[in-house]
Amino acid sequence: MKDCAMSLVSKLPVFQISIHSGGMAVREALKRLMDGLKPLSLDVEEAGTVELVMAEALNNIVEHAYPEGDPHGPISITCSHARDGLHMTVVDNGRAMPDGQTPLGTPAQTDVALNDMPEGGFGWFLIKDLAKDVTYDRINAENHLKLRLAVAIG
């Protein structure tokens, strides 16, 4: 009966995407993720939020957990749909976050001279601004990033 009740909540079964870090890996993962979410018929605003947050989370892994010079490695994304939105878990076994936590994600300064204009550092700000319940844990030499996207609610 419990399974039956669940199926009324979501048209979307839990699904997982596994990729290997590298140049085009993030595009491939996002394509598969957005294809997987098609049953939810997200509007352009919601789909944009999901793709943007997940792009930033995955770009960070490719850039910092598996930096150039380190071997590439696996990244897995597990996506489940609940009443309060999409729950994403992203796992990699690259380098840990510095200080064991995610960056604060403060907004970049824009009222500065042209040459001081920031060209980076927007990623964590966007994740923290758009996602809810962001948690990070280092478990058995793996990075576990969890977050919720408040889309397809109800």
Added chain:
Amino acid sequence: MELRSRSEENLQVVAVLDDRIDAAVAIEFKDAMRASTEGGSDTVVLDLSQVKFIDSSGLGAIVASMKHMGASRKLALAGLTPTVEKVFRLTRMDSVFSVFSTLDGALEELKA
């Protein structure tokens, strides 16, 4: 990364023909913009109407392009699709560039 450049009176219009400016192509975009705007008009309109998705690396590459053009020139953005508009709005970078919802709107305003 494919850009198409043309001149319109006193300004240059650079259209991005790819549908994504993301981490995979950010450096390529920056190089293509540099080549395309080198020695061009003082005002460049970047037509983003074909671009469906941009991430923070793509945003950084557009900022870098503006910085490379220098303070005496202007980079305006036109035709922002919803997700692209969202990235500029949330990061407040929409206050740094002149942003126009359509290319026609940008041309009308900037040619005057």
